Amino acid sequence: MKKYASLIGTLVLASAPAIAHEQWQGYYLGVGSGFGFNPGDNGELEFRRVDGSDNSQAINAAFGENFDGKFNSGSLLGLQAGYDYQDGRYVYGIELSIDAADISQEQTAFSATPASYIERREIDVLTTLAGRIGFASEHAFLPYVKAGLAYGDVDYSWEGNSGAFRGERGDDGDGIGYVLGIGLEVRLDPKMTLSFEYQYIDLGDADFETNFSGEQSPLGSNGAFNAFGNAASGGTAAEGSDEDFDFQVVRTQLKYRF
Numbered sequence: 297m298k299k300y301a302s303l304i305g306t307l308v309l310a311s312a313p314a315i316a317h318e319q320w321q322g323y324y325l326g327v328g329s330g331f332g333f334n335p336g337d338n339g340e341l342e343f344r345r346v347d348g349s350d351n352s353q354a355i356n357a358a359f360g361e362n363f364d365g366k367f368n369s370g371s372l373l374g375l376q377a378g379y380d381y382q383d384g385r386y387v388y389g390i391e392l393s394i395d396a397a398d399i400s401q402e403q404t405a406f407s408a409t410p411a412s413y414i415e416r417r418e419i420d421v422l423t424t425l426a427g428r429i430g431f432a433s434e435h436a437f438l439p440y441v442k443a444g445l446a447y448g449d450v451d452y453s454w455e456g457n458s459g460a461f462r463g464e465r466g467d468d469g470d471g472i473g474y475v476l477g478i479g480l481e482v483r484l485d486p487k488m489t490l491s492f493e494y495q496y497i498d499l500g501d502a503d504f505e506t507n508f509s510g511e512q513s514p515l516g517s518n519g520a521f522n523a524f525g526n527a528a529s530g531g532t533a534a535e536g537s538d539e540d541f542d543f544q545v546v547r548t549q550l551k552y553r554f
Contacts, residue, residue, distance in 0.1 A: 317432045318483065320387045323554045326376040326491075330547025331369065332399040338365035339538025341405040341413060343523070346507070346530030354522040362406040365538060370398035372422060376549055380430075387430035387438060397422045397448070399543060403536040407523075411458030415506060415536055419448035419499070424475045436483040446475040448499045450541060454506045454534075458520065471499030471541055481551075491549040498542040506534045 340363035345351050374395030381388045400418030407413075426444025448471040479493030509531030510520030524532040 317385055317434050318436055318438070319382060320380050320430070320432055320438055320481075320553075321382040323379050324377070324489075324551045326378075326549045326551035328372075328374055328376055328393070328395070328491075328547050328549035330372040330395070330493075330495075330545050332372060332397065332497075332543050332545045333369040334367035334401070334543040337538065338367050338401055339403055339536050340365045341403045341415060342535050342537050343405075343508070344533050344535065345525055346533055347525065349525070349529070351523055351525065351532065358407040358409070358523050359405050360408070362408075363404070365401070365403040365536070367543065368400040368402065368418075370400070372397045372399075372545065372547065374422075376551070382432065385432045387428075387432055387440070389428045389430070389440075391424075391426055391428065391442070393424045393426075395422045396420065401536075401538070401541060403538065405534075407458070409458060412456065413458075413508075413534065414455040415534065416453050416455070417536075417541060418451050419471065419541075420451065421449055422497070423447045424495075424497070426475055426477070428477075428479075430481070438481040438483075440479055440481065442475070442477040442479070442493075444475055446473050446497050446499060447471065448541070450499065456508075473498040473500040473540075473542075487553055489551045489553060491551065493545075493547050493549065495545040495547065496542070497545060498540050500541070501539045505536075508532045508534055 343355050372395040376391055376393045378389055378391035397419050400416055402414055402416045405413045424446045426442045428440045428442035430438040430440030450471040475495055475497045477493055477495040479491055481489050481491040483489050508524045509527040510524040
């Protein structure tokens with residue numbers, strides 16, 4: 297009797313229709329907005345004589361503990377285009393995203409003169425090209441992870457309000473790095489979806505250096521000269537101790553699927 301019951305159960309299960317999973321394959325276009333931030337250590341300015349001589353005593357006398365770094369959080373607004381291929385429950389995709397950004401990082405030093413020294417790097421446009429893998433179910437949402445390349449056109453600038461030193465502006469650079477992310481896409485109707493995503497972006501070691509040199513004063517006030525040296529010796533390199541331009545992003549995307 298048990299043998300026949302087991303056989304009947306097997307036949308019933310075999311004849312039952314499989315639960316259909318949501319379909320995500322196809323092209324899509326989207327618009328998105330986000331917020332970039334970095335709650336971690338943003339470093340500080342460091343002064344290093346180009347000729348290798350030790351200027352630590354003069355730097356300590358002039359600046360003490362007055363070194364700092366901060367990240368200026370800001371918004372992102374942009375467009376996305378991508379394609380998803382589905383194999384059963386697995387969804388494989390690639391996405392290009394271009395965003396207007398308002399994100400910057402500053403590293404500063406303030407001397408007892410008083411004088412301020414500020415290095416700043418910022419990006420106005422952020423581009424990512426990333427692949428993603430998701431898992432479809434019978435429900436109208438798609439959890440996924442993503443990884444790929446990130447590019448930002450990094451603008452570099454420095455400011456100083458002391459007439460006792462000269463400085464050479466550092467170069468703007470190309471920030472080329474990577475993006476890692478995790479997200480959830482929700483289907484609103486057959487054509488529209490809404491994504492919620494967290495990203496970590498590292499644009500690599502973008503140029504973050506300025507050269508300073510002091511002038512010897514005939515009045516005997518040689519603080520900048522003692523700290524930075526003169527142009528003939530190569531001066532002093534002011535470098536941000538946080539080399540990589542990295543930050544986190546939370547964002548949403550509204551997509552139209554074809």
